Amino acid sequence: MTVVWLKLLHVSALAIWTAGLLLMPLLFGQRRDAGSGGPLHRLHAFTRFSYITIISPAAFLAIASGTALIVTRGIAGPWFALKLLLVGVLVGLHVWIGLLLLSVFDEGGYFARWRVGASMVALSATMLGIFWVVLAKPVIDPAALLPGFMLRPGGLRDAAATFIPGPTP
Template sequence: MIVVWLKLLHVTALSIWAGGILLMPLLLGRREAAGDGATLHRLHAFSRFAYIVVISPAAFVAIGSGIGLIFAREVYTAWFAAKLLLVGGLVALHVWVGLLVLSVFDEGGRFARWRVAASVVVLSALITAIFWVVLAKPPIALAGWVADLARPGGLGALAEPLIRRLTP
């Protein structure tokens, strides 16, 4: 039963995180239209509030509940590694959006329309890829040195030449 509640928490938090982070470039794109004064201040305050109070905590809950699901479900497969790589990309873009929230509202700051469009496309593609990997669970064949790392003792065998050179 704990797995069901963890999944519910994970999916809910991930939905809030993904929807919120997808909204942020659209909000930042409104910076020029807001002009100066009270409208700009409200847009800045709302953007910061959304990022700090809603989106970032949802990201932490999504990642934390996801870690809990790893141990509860014992998921150690290649598709899961691909999902973690994609989530790492989403985390990197999350940090980038946070830096934008700080810089776009500086005096003279702006966020061009083409950047808004590019950001939405990249974020949408990444979020779609994460959901696709999770739902499709594609069979990913490990080949080459990656397959060697997946077997017990693989890292030691790969690092053995380096270890021999460093030890007297």
């Protein structure tokens, strides 16, 4: 029963996180039209409130509940590594949006219309990639993607020995 509640929390938090991330570029795009004074301050306050009190905690809950699901269900495999890579990209986009929040609302700041579209495409592609990997669980052959030294114990040490000298015996 715990797994059901964890999944519910994970999916709910993920829905809030991703919907909020998709909202942010649209709000940034309204920066120029807001002008200055009251409308600009309201847009800035709403955008900042959304990011800090709704989207970021939802991201934390999604990642924490996902981590708990990994532990309770023992999930592993090459498809899961790809999913974690895509989640890392989504986290990077989340941080990028937070940095934009600081600069877009500075005096003279703006967010070009083409950047709204590009941001929406990047966010949507990442989210769809995550959903596809989770639902399809594609068969991925690591031997076809990775060099041989990465597939054997001690291989990375042997490969790095030419660049990083170790202690002499």
